[in-house]
Amino acid sequence: MITLENVTKTYSDGTEAVKGVSFEIKDGNLCVLLGPSGCGKTTTMKMINRLIPITEGNIYIDSKDTKTMDENELRRDIGYAIQEIGLFPHMTVKDNIATVPTLKNWDKEKKEKRAEELLTLMGMDPDEFLEKYPTELSGGQKQRVGVARSLGADPPIMLMDEPFGAIDPITRDRLQDEFINIQEEIQKTIVFVTHDINEAIKMGDKVALMKDGELIQYSTPAELLAAAKNKFVRDFVGSDRTLKSLRLMKVEDAMKKSPRVVRKDDDLSEVASIMEEEDLTYLIVVEDGRKLKGWINRQDIESESGVVEDVMSESTGAAELGTSLAEGLTIMLERDVANLPVVDEYGTLQGIVTFNDLQSLIGETYTERGGKHPEVTQ
Amino acid sequence: MRRRIVLVTLLGVFIGITIWITQMDTLRYMHPKTYGDLARQTWNHIKMVGIAELLAIGVGVPLGVLVTRPGLKKFATPVIGTANVGQTIPSLAVVAIMAPILGYRFESAIIALFVYSLLPVLRNSFTGINDIDPAIIESAKGMGMSRLQIALKIELPLALPIIMAGIRTSTVICVGTATLAVLIGGEGLGKIILAGLYTQIPLLILQGAAPTAALAVILDTLLGGFESWMTPRGLKKS
Amino acid sequence: MEVWNYINGHWLTIGNWTLDHLWLIFVSNSIAVLIGVSLGIFIAGKGREEIADTVLYLAGIMMTIPSLALFGLLMPALSAMNLPAIGFLPAVIALILYGQLPILRNTYTAIREVDPAMIEAGRGMGMTPRQILVKIKLPLAVPVIMAGLRNAVVINIGIATIAVFIGARGLGVPIFRGLRTSRMDMIITGAIFVSMLALIADGLLAIAENKLTPEGLKR
Structure with a gap:
């Protein structure tokens, strides 16, 4: 379980990126941080693995204060996937996936087995892809390898920052579907950042809707659609023509x-x-x-x-x-x-x-x- | 700001050394060069570099541009390849080889400098035009610009800063090579350095070396300023 | 014909000059790489942008100073420190200085220009700054640093010829002597050999550059 308690981020120039945000994410749940750009969702996510230091408040993982942990150890136990993917071009797919296992000094066989497992899980043939380099992959394949890499050392928690954001809509839909199936199997606790309301509704067990650094509504996607807390939520949810049209159609x-x-x-x-x-x-x-x-x-x-x-x-x-x-x-x-x-x-x-x-x-x-x-x- | 401090300090040191030595009564067993000598050799140095550089620009820019033209593109690889190989060859070798071919005379020195200065100008003129994004040319065509308009309004302004950079590199190399060109009949500050080397008087070497260094740094700074002045604002890094 | 006779009669001497030349290049560029790469890594560090700018600017000015003038500036400086002002030492110092800019600048830019997404991913996965440097930044920078070294070596083979003026040994010797005594065969021999040396070194280092480029970065 991840617990955010009154988490605040104030930058040295005085801007408040996140203001007193508190919520909990249950084990095995996928929680979407949703909101317009600049709302503080990515900052909130990055405070969980301390890529951004917390100004005030606490984040607990299984009731352990993350501030007391070594930040690198903490990050090695939290999967991390970003929109830009950031695959290392000088390493093979296998070595990319084995990044965290290498940091954790796993032996060679175990790493290899893990890379194979993960590629299979992502629906990619290990024999074909293990020894390939990132430049030889398509956009969708890179994204899959990125997700596989974040699962490298089987972390119980994953942070995903618009992981499907930079690919074409069709591939994106397919990857979302695949990931929903994978998540059913692996049951990770996931924090998923997106600005896309449809993705949030599709992927999330819970959605945390943020605006100007504040948490506006934290609820299931269904509640978000049915019982918007205020006008902002209604507008944000309804801002999308698709959802609007769903409302108009019978x-x-x-x-x-x-x-x-x-x-x-x-x-x-x-x-x-x-x-x-x-x-x-x-x-x-x-x-x-x-x-x-x-x-x-x-x-x-x-x-x-x-x-x-x-x-x-x-x-x-x-x-x-x-x-x-x-x-x-x-x-x-x-x-x-x-x-x-x-x-x-x-x-x-x-x-x-x-x-x-x-x-x-x-x-x-x-x-x-x-x-x-x-x-x-x- | 820091750059300016570094620059002014260095120039101050070079010029200070020159004045200090020129004021001395004697350098071991001979007089130091007079201000008149220094001025004359500086002028000779600039004259050699100037002539060679103008020739290099006159030949290098048109030639570099020509081999980017569709009909002449097949000559690009041999011409630019030769320029690249030429730049690998040490300057002293190029200068020295002129002696057996053309003899020890001022013209040999100029030709050696011209050949060696030509290469960076030629190469940059070619790449400056050749590396322009084809999409830009395509859209210019699409808007109905004529060949000539594309060349004058698009290609030239975009390539100019790069050509200018080539001229700057070439000039700086030329100032250095000119010190060697005195070996085959050239004139300039290299004469003073060599006189010092032959007579084993370090201060005499320094009297030639310090103003040469100052000259190179000043020319580089001036041309650098010119280069950035010529760069369209949209191409400058923020 | 004369040239061929000269070469034929002086194989051993020419061989020695070549070895002297190579030794000078080897010593000075090894040191130049050590200094250039470490300094490049240092100035590429966070918050050192101003230092980097100054250092690179200084190295750039260094390059513009004609080699003969630099030798002239070094000699009195070295004798003032009671160090040998002619021969191997001043030559090595000058070559180290000239080798700096390409190596330093390439190291610096290669490290600075590593895709921030990779650094972000590395940090997010729990790599320490050291691990990010050693496992990501440096391997990606190696080909670029190699290109800088190649450039430095080619420049220095040329400058080492000129170092003969201050008593260093190498392929500049026949050129220098030939020019002073109007011995065309010596001039041509020296010029040919030193040019070949530069071209071969350039070619070999290009191959090394290619070999050292991580597989995934080749197209």
Whole structure:
């Protein structure tokens, strides 16, 4: 757990970059520091590994005051990935990844094994890439190696400063997805700095929204969307045309009509073979009159005897026709589900909105306005 | 500010030494050179450097620019390659080799200086134009500038500071090489240094060396000032 | 023809001059590298921008002083300190001074121009300032420092020829003697050999520069 207690940064010229910020990040959570440029988010992050000294207040890692630790030792136990990546051009991919293990005097075999593991985790073939030099990699590959390097010595905590900021929107989306999967596996405590509200909502377990060095709201992405604390939050969240348009659009604009369903008394063997054949990971379960009941996941079908009702999950939430897409997104984020059934006022299934559909919709709005991130430099 | 202090101190020392020695009654068994001697040799020195340098500019700049032109680009590699190799050859070798070819005379000295000064001017004139971002030329074309307009309004102003830097380097080297050129019939402050060396009188050597050093530093500073004055403001580092 | 006869008759002498020349270059440039690189690292340090500017400016002025004049300035200074004013020592001192600017300036710029993102990444991963210098800055600076050394060696091979005037030995000897006695064969022999020496040294150091460039920095 990382605890920030009244953390303040005042520079010698008197500018206050961070003013009395306090919050906690639970183990295994990804906390996004979000805000416009100059809001103090990067300064806050850099005070955690003491790249920037704290003026006042304390930062604790697992209740240990970071001020009492040796700063280099502290940094070796905290992964660090930045937008500019900063791969060392004179070292191979392997040596780059093994930077911190080398600082920690790991033996050669262990380092090599670790580099292989990490490349595999990043979806890169170790045989192909271990001995390559950074100049031989594409932008996306460099970024992956940068993240792999920050995971080098398996630190429990990671700091990431706009790690996907300098790459093209498509690669960026893919890297975000990949990283979400990786994080599910590695369960690090992550501090993630971004100015992009969409990235924050997509990646964060918690979002700390900052302005002028102050922490304005610290909450889950869903709360941020649904219950903005004040006008600044509303404006910042709504400043993005995408989110605005999500607010204007209704769920029925994005839903797939008449999705494939099964009845709650269908035979499991039959359902299993349908899923197999059509390569589906889940199906919606209805009862008479297409009333929404819940869903069934492929991995829940352990034995093929019995009926759907035995293993299905009860529906945890649905959106009624007429709900805005923004609210729909909030429900999905709150319930942590990737699919949102849409029903009419009687609870009859009308269709389904998937997270992927929402994303491609967001993508379209981006294309319409010609490019996504003004900051993209490559 | 610090630079100015360093510069003024050094020049003060060089000129101070010169005056101090010139005021002496005797240097071991001979008189020191008079102010008249010093002035005459300084003038000769400047004259040799000036003539050689003007010739070098007159030949080097047009030649360097010419080999950047599309039709003549195939000559760029041999010409610039020769210039690069030439700069590796020691100045004394270039000067000395003129004696057997042209004999011991003032003209030989001038030609040796000209050949050796030509190389930096030639090379910088070529790179100054050749290294201009093609996108700049492209956009000038796109805006409808003629060949001549591009050459005069874009290429020349952008290349000028670099050409000027080449002239400065060349001049400084030339001042040094001119001290050696007296070996094959040249005139200048090198004569005093050599007289001191041959007669083994350190103070006489110093009487020639100190003003030579001052001359080199002054010319370098003047041309440096000129170079930065010629650099368009947009190209200067902040 | 005369030249060929001269060379043919004086192989041993020419060989000795060449060795003397090389020895002078080797001694002075080794010392110049030690001083230049350490001084370059020092002035590239944080908060030393003003010192750096002054030192580099001074080294720049050094370079403009004609070598013959510098020898002339060194001689009385050395004899005032009761050191030998002619021969090997003043030559070595002059060559060290002339070798400074290229080595010093290249070391300084190479270290200053390392991409700040790399330094940031290194610091963030817990490298000490020393480790950042040794593991990141210096390896990246090596090719640039080598280019400076190459430049210094080529300049110094030329100046070592002139050092013959103050009693140093080397390939300047036949040139100097030839000029004084109008012996064209000697002049040409000296000029050819010293030029070849400079070209070969330049070529060999270019190869060394390439060899010392970290694999990842080559295109």
